[in-house]
Amino acid sequence: MPIYYGGDYNPEQWPSDVWSEDVCLMREAGVNLATVGVFSWARIQPDEGVYDYAWLDQVIDLLHESGIAVDLATGTASPPPWLTTKYPGVLTENADGVVRWPGSRQHYAPTSPDYRRLASDLVRTTVERYKDHPAVVLWHINNELGCHVAYDYSxxxxxxxxxxxxxxxxxxxxxxxxxxxxxxxxxxxxxxxxxxxxxxxxxxxxxxxLDFKRFSSDMLLELLRMEKQIIRTAGATQPLTTNMMSAFKPTDYWSWADEVDVIADDTYPDPRDPHSYADGAFARDLMRSLKPGRPWILMEQAPNYVNWRENNAAKAPGQMAAMSMQAVARGADGVLFFQWRQSAAGAEKYHSAMLPHGGPSTRTFREIVALGASLASLGSLPPSSRAEVAIVLDWDSWWALDQPNHPAPLDYIAQVRAWHAAFLAAGIQTDFVRSSGPFDDYRLIVAPSLHLISDATALLAFTGALLTTAFTDIVDEHDRFRPGGFTRQLGPLLGATVTDFAGVLPGEATVHGPGLHFEGTVLAEVLHLDGATALASFADGTPAFTRNGSCYHLATIPDEPGIRAVTTFLIDELGLTPALPNLPRHVEVCRRGPMTTVINHNPTPVQVGDDILDPYGYRITGLS
Structure with a gap:
């Protein structure tokens, strides 16, 4: 199957005489998939029990006649004004009891019976009308669930x-x-x-x-399941998806992954940030890991600048293609954008689009056309294979640590990202795994600050190498200390027990050992060794980095150089082989089956092996 290419299409924002021009230019750009109907509720249903699909019939037929498939959205992301006027109880409240009023989007309570009833009616009516339309190849449930309103206190x-x-x-x-x-x-x-x-x-x-965060994630998941059941009960057989948002704190995507057929992601790395490629790689690897061995779709990215940062930088020439190819290299079978035609009004009118206000003569559109041709030339791609290294990403630990009254503020996701970035820079591909596993085929599992550990953690049965960092195995699944203190689950595996810990300031947790010297940050633990060997120590001689067989533990949170140093140490210890050694800075390499992709994310040319890659250039090898 060729790679899907396209983006959100919002024809309801434009008069019908523009639609033919849109389709003509889509064909020029190589678009083969359009996401339609995401915010069309008010256009489809002008009042309760009243539906108008004539315009949507025309749009879908027009796309189909031009060979463009449709990812049809259920339209439930933004209730129309008549609904909130008639049923004001669908609105949410913040923790202060302030109502979040209409005038934006996502102004609905996931727990509202009225919202659920009316959204169900819309989904059912839409699916029954289009379930057999040959253009519809994918159902798109809601949109960025929880993005703006993750918590309702009403x-x-x-x-x-x-x-x-x-x-x-x-x-x-x-x-x-x-x-x-x-x-x-x-x-x-x-x-x-x-x-x-x-x-x-x-x-x-x-x-x-902690339980309220679990509940809130589950209520959004219930909406996904509600729409999924309606789609399947109506007899629609096309795969279904919903667009996720990388590692989005309010929603535990591990529990969501089994509910969709295709993982989809919306990612907007800052093009001005030289480390944005690492943010992109992090998001791509997480999406690939949610359904191992299955392709996913980059559902949204910006063709150029966004509209919501304080200062919105344009993407440099070639940067959009580099970020797109990064997704393909890391398992995506679809590269889409928000949106096709730039809006003339509304809050996102300054957000770039595949077809800008400047029209087909713009650099953005020329790059869109070029990328479409490049993707089409790749043909059908092999599935991604499992990496040798996996990093545990655990929403429960994230939610528990994102609260006050700990020894020191610990940014859980920043630590997860930092370990991923270190392996990325070293040319070692990583997957993400849930804390419950499975872990069987990995040579190394990295579990940064896995604060909450259940009584039946699968890590106890893992036989490969394991690295844990400070504040791991401190509480149970209810955020309570276990009888007897800390590390009651993993202590025998680590050959060490945490007996105490305290927050540290810069310079208070320097770590020394053979070939290792770095600064510990945030907090430092006091370890009692029971079989483990100290590989490095704090300044007072107490253990800071230990090994027990193939299990390693850091009694602090290393700074960035420290994470790189420990990563290098583990690569050497375990004999891990980089896909390409000695990578230049901000150059990434990724394997997808036999395909190897090298991408230069620098604004200057870079020599990689015998090749010189242009600014934001890439090289793909291994395809027949």
Whole structure:
């Protein structure tokens, strides 16, 4: 199957006499897939029970006649004004009880019965009309679920939260035990007394906050499942997707991955940031890892500049193609953009598009045409193979650490990104894995600050090399300390037990060892060794980096040079082979089956082996 190429198409923003020009220029650009209907609810349904599909019939037929397939959205992302006027209860509230009013988008409560009923009606009617249309090859559920409103603190959300808690714990005594509610006289005698973690005088119960984040992710997931069931019940057989947003904190994408047929991602790295290629690679590798062995789609990226940064830089010539090829190299079978034609009005009118206001003569459109031709020349691509190294990304640990009252503020996702970037710079490809595994085929698992560990963690059965970092295995799945202290699960595996820890400032946790010298940051642990060997120590001689068989532990959070140093150490220790050694700075290499892609993300030419890559140039080898 050739690579999908195209983007969001919003014909409802334009008079019908523009549509033929759009399709003609799409064909010139090599577009073969258009995402239609994402924000069309108000156009499709001008009032409750009233539908107008005539314009959409015309658009889909026009695309189909021109050989352009359709990723048809369900349109549920932005309720129309008539709906919120008639049913104001669909609106959400923030933690202060302030209503989030219409006038933007995503102004609906995932738990609202009225929203769910009316959204279901829209989805059902749309699917029944187009399920057999030959142009429709993909169903697009909602849009960026949770992007702007991930947490709702309204009374209807509170009622749904109580129901969720009752299912999870069974009775209120189990809830009290999990949350430790004897602290500060918080003990509940009935689920009816429980509220979302609204604005309170001081710190809110951390177990309550953690469960509210789990609940909120699950409510958005329920919307995905609701629409999926409607699509399948209606008899539609096309694959379905929803556009994710890289590692988006409010939504646990591990639990979402099994609900969609195709993983899709929206990613907008800052073209001005020289490290943006690492951000892009991180997002691509996560999407590939959510459904191992299956291709995914880059659903949205900017053809040039965006509109929502304080200062919106243009992409340099070639940079858009480099970022697109990065996605293909890391498993994507689709490269799409937001959006096809640049909007003439609205909040995103300054966001670039494949077809800018300047028309086909612009550099942006010329690069779009060139990229379309390049992608078409690749033909059908092989699936991605599993990497040798995997990094654990755990939303529960992220949510628990993203709260106050820890020894020091610990940026969980920054640490995960830093380890990924270190292996990327070394030419070692990495996957991501959930904390429950599976881990079987990996030679090395890196688990940065895996704070929460369940009683049945699969890491205990892993036989390869394991690296953990400070603040791992500190609490159970309820964010409570286990009897006996810390590292009660992984201690025997690590050959060491954490007995204490404290926050550190710059210069307070210097680490020394043979071939290793770096600064520890954020916090430092006190370790009791029970079989492990110290590979490096803090200035006072206490262990800072240990090994027990094939298990390694860092008793601090290394700075960036430290992460690179430990990465190099592990590559040498385990005999890992870079896809291409001695990579220049900001050059990446990635293997996809027999295909190897090398991309220069520098604004200047770079020599890689015997080749010189132009600024933002790339080289693909291994395809027949």
């Amino acid at each position: 009374d209807q959300a509170a009622a749904a939260f109580r129901t969720w808690l009752a299912r999870r714990y069974g009775d209120v005594d189990a809830l009290n035990d999990a949350w430790g509610t004897m602290f500060w006289s918080q003990r509940y005698t009935d689920f009816a007394q429980v509220l979302p973690p609204r604005h309170a005088p001081y710190s809110v119960n951390p177990g309550q906050v």
